[in-house]
Amino acid sequence: MAGGQNVEWMQQIGERLQRLRSVFNVTQKELCDATAIATSRLNQWEQGVHPPSLEGAQQLRLTYGITLDWLYNGDPRGMAHDLVTRLANAKLPAPAGRRGARPPPKEPQRPLRAQK
Numbered sequence: 001m002a003g004g005q006n007v008e009w010m011q012q013i014g015e016r017l018q019r020l021r022s023v024f025n026v027t028q029k030e031l032c033d034a035t036a037i038a039t040s041r042l043n044q045w046e047q048g049v050h051p052p053s054l055e056g057a058q059q060l061r062l063t064y065g066i067t068l069d070w071l072y073n074g075d076p077r078g079m080a081h082d083l084v085t086r087l088a089n090a091k092l093p094a095p096a097g098r099r100g101a102r103p104p105p106k107e108p109q110r111p112l113r114a115q116k
Contacts, residue, residue: 057071
């Protein structure tokens with residue numbers, strides 16, 4: 001697999017993982033607690049930095065009823081029809097803001113002058 005195709009493939013896996021969390025309405029931490037996957041590892045998978053390990057993928061399969069074919073290749077055959085439909089219609093979670101980002105400061109208010 002060429003470098004560009006590999007990046008696209010890992011990003012598609014990340015999107016599928018985000019859809020999975022959306023369907024089950026769980027945070028990264030909740031998914032990690034349920035599967036014993038490290039939060040930092042899941043974050044890397046969702047961001048398309050690394051593909052899921054086989055062990056991690058198996059934990060996701062056992063916990064959420066997905067197939068490895070769906071996770072790695074997007075092939076839903078062998079999954080429950082209801083889950084496939086929910087995954088297809090799931091909205092991706094909004095991207096997380098930068099860590100430590102703060103809202104812009106408000107304009108300083110001028111003190112009111114006393115009426116004469």
